[in-house]
Amino acid sequence: MDRKIFTVSEVARDLKSLIEANFSVIWVSGELANCKHHSSGHFYFSIKDAEAVLSGVMWRSQVSYLKFRPEDGMKVLVAGRLSFYPPHGKTQLYADHLEPDGIGALAMAFEQLKKKLEAEGLFAEERKRKLPLLPRKVGIITSETGAVIHDLMQTIRRRYPTMDIVFAPAKVQGDGAAQDIIEKIAWMNQRDDVDVLIVGRGGGSLEDLWAFNEEALARAICASRIPIISAVGHESDFTIADFVADLRASTPTGAAELAVPVYNDLLYTIDQARQGLIYAWKQSLRQWRERLRYSLSHVRDPRLLHWRKRFEEARLHLGYLWKGQAARATERYSVAFQKLKLLSPLAILDRGYAIVLKKGKTLPIKDPEQVVPGEALDVRLAEGRLTVVVK
Amino acid sequence: MRKTGMMQKAAKAVKFEEALKRLEEIVGKMERGDLPLDDALLAFEEGIGLAKFCESKLAEAEGKVEKLLKEMAD
Numbered sequence: 001m002d003r004k005i006f007t008v009s010e011v012a013r014d015l016k017s018l019i020e021a022n023f024s025v026i027w028v029s030g031e032l033a034n035c036k037h038h039s040s041g042h043f044y045f046s047i048k049d050a051e052a053v054l055s056g057v058m059w060r061s062q063v064s065y066l067k068f069r070p071e072d073g074m075k076v077l078v079a080g081r082l083s084f085y086p087p088h089g090k091t092q093l094y095a096d097h098l099e100p101d102g103i104g105a106l107a108m109a110f111e112q113l114k115k116k117l118e119a120e121g122l123f124a125e126e127r128k129r130k131l132p133l134l135p136r137k138v139g140i141i142t143s144e145t146g147a148v149i150h151d152l153m154q155t156i157r158r159r160y161p162t163m164d165i166v167f168a169p170a171k172v173q174g175d176g177a178a179q180d181i182i183e184k185i186a187w188m189n190q191r192d193d194v195d196v197l198i199v200g201r202g203g204g205s206l207e208d209l210w211a212f213n214e215e216a217l218a219r220a221i222c223a224s225r226i227p228i229i230s231a232v233g234h235e236s237d238f239t240i241a242d243f244v245a246d247l248r249a250s251t252p253t254g255a256a257e258l259a260v261p262v263y264n265d266l267l268y269t270i271d272q273a274r275q276g277l278i279y280a281w282k283q284s285l286r287q288w289r290e291r292l293r294y295s296l297s298h299v300r301d302p303r304l305l306h307w308r309k310r311f312e313e314a315r316l317h318l319g320y321l322w323k324g325q326a327a328r329a330t331e332r333y334s335v336a337f338q339k340l341k342l343l344s345p346l347a348i349l350d351r352g353y354a355i356v357l358k359k360g361k362t363l364p365i366k367d368p369e370q371v372v373p374g375e376a377l378d379v380r381l382a383e384g385r386l387t388v389v390v391k
Numbered sequence: 392m393r394k395t396g397m398m399q400k401a402a403k404a405v406k407f408e409e410a411l412k413r414l415e416e417i418v419g420k421m422e423r424g425d426l427p428l429d430d431a432l433l434a435f436e437e438g439i440g441l442a443k444f445c446e447s448k449l450a451e452a453e454g455k456v457e458k459l460l461k462e463m464a465d
Contacts, residue, residue, distance in 0.1 A: 132407075132408065133407060133408040133411070134407045134408065134448060134449070136451070136452075153456075160452065161454060162452040162453060162454040163452050163454070164452055164453055164454065164455045164456075164457075165455070165456045165457070166456075166457045166459060167456060167457065167458050167459065168458075168459035169458070169459075169460075184459070187459055188459075263449065266411075266445075266449055267446070267449060269411070269415075270411070270414070270442050270445045270446055270449075271442075273414045273415055273418050273438070273442060274438075274439070274442045276418040276421070276422060277417070277418055277421060277435055277438040277439065277442070279422075280418065280421035280422045280424070280431075280435075281421065281431060281432075281435045283424065284421070284424065284426070284428055284431045285428075287424075288428050334432060
């Protein structure tokens with residue numbers, strides 16, 4: 001009987017040809033295991049299911065296209081070719097492409113980056129900056145075309161017609177978009193007049209919005225000295241940029257409302273405060289004049305009458321001129337007022353002395369002979385009165 | 392040198408909010424009516440000054456739109 005006897009190399013060579021011929025292009029689904037991200041950049045792995053396992057490798061050049069990081073346990077789809085490596089006697093899957101099975105590669109990358117940055121504390125409320133109430137200038141980074149810049153401008157103008165705006169048009173999708181936005185953020189930070197930044201774009205698919213999920217952009221937003229409001233996509237779109245921004249707006253209008261106060265409201269608030277100030281001041285004056293009138297009616301000191309006249313004049317002057325020349329008018333007023341205080345009997349009371357009066361009378365008692373034992377007297381103190389009985 | 396200039400100007404931006412808060416604080420104090428008249432006078436003056444400061448800040452904006460197309464060399 002003739003037996004064909006193969007050498008090992010012959011078997012191996014034939015096996016290799018056979019495999020390569022039949023599995024030149026193949027898609028394999030399975031679970032990743034033994035993942036090794038080698039320092040060379042090549043990715044070594046096993047792909048398995050319940051009953052079998054295949055060895056695999058993806059070269060560095062293909063790995064660079066991956067948006068996510070393959071890990072043990074992930075369910076994936078691998079596209080590549082099978083071959084047999086004689087020196088090791090191993091069948092190998094050479095992967096050209098790798099994608100998550102069941103969830104998109106982008107969605108996977110999003111989840112991974114989100115976990116990573118959150119673990120670093122970049123989403124924490126504590127690191128977010130507070131927006132200024134009144135920015136000197138508002139910076140905007142978005143596409144030059146489209147509804148976003150239009151809505152932003154319109155809303156800002158409506159709320160604060162004279163607000164200064166610095167607009168840096170940027171690429172908001174496609175290659176280089178993230179880098180372009182990062183550069184614009186840097187430009188804004190180099191200025192010293194922009195106090196708040198709005199960074200955003202309109203709605204779109206995950207691919208369209210992808211620049212706002214890039215790690216580099218997220219880090220640039222965190223590093224910005226100027227607080228940043230993100231306005232990306234629609235209400236339900238959340239990008240990494242939204243998580244790291246100091247504030248997130250679901251629409252451009254919302255972003256403008258966060259960035260810019262309403263001019264008229266501020267003016268009103270200030271004016272209301274001014275009115276309150278004047279009213280309260282007049283009230284204090286009114287009270288003081290009453291006290292003054294009372295004490296003046298009991299004393300005939302010519303100096304008092306002189307200063308009272310000056311006081312009243314200054315008060316009238318103050319009333320006319322307070323708006324523009326409050327400082328000067330109140331200065332004169334203050335001088336007259338100080339003099340009056342010093343001369344007033346009430347100043348004496350404040351030092352702890354008391355005025356003793358006969359009941360029902362208004363002239364102070366200065367001589368003990370004026371009273372008899374058992375008589376009730378009025379004692380006026382700085383803070384009120386007492387009734388006392390003479391011993 | 393440029394950096395301290397930037398920080399000073401940034402401090403100016405914060406001043407509006409602080410001034411407004413201080414103004415409202417003073418109004419509150421005066422409305423409670425328990426300030427001695429001397430202090431009321433001082434508070435009144437400070438308050439008027441703050442109101443003018445705040446209004447001047449509001450008037451600083453000029454309504455300009457600046458478009459950045461290349462790096463601003465400072």
